[in-house]
Amino acid sequence: QVQLVESGGGLVQAGGSLRLSCAASGLTFSRFIMGWFRQAPGKKREFVATINWSGGSTYYADSVKGRFTVSRDNAKNTVYLEMNSLNPEDTAVYYCAAKWGATFVAAPDYDYNYWGQGTQVTVSS
Secondary structure (H helix, E strand, O other): OOEEEEEOOEEEEOOOOEEEEEEEEOOOHHHEEEEEEEEOOOOOOEEEEEEOOOOOOEEEOOOOOOOEEEEEEOOOOEEEEEEOOOOHHHOEEEEEEEEEOOOOOOOOHHHOOEEOOOEEEEEEO
């Protein structure tokens, strides 16, 4: 049974930082592309970042480029999202997801095979 468990969310002031983690089990982690998505209240879920199997390639949404960094540790079956210079527009539930595939692109959410339960990030002004 595949499980993705996010952690590290919380309340932070604007300009602050958070580091999200997503621990995976039940799958061969190094064979999956990993992604981060977020969903704010009343809005559709949106792509944030993705990282390839080895961690050598990444894509970011324009809204987070230069502020967020995605990384992974295949020995720990964990993917991370380092978030800096947070602003209230970053407030959302953040989800990690795993995607099986041979091609690395910034894929939409419906292409992902497995999802975590999400972790809340709230940025106060």
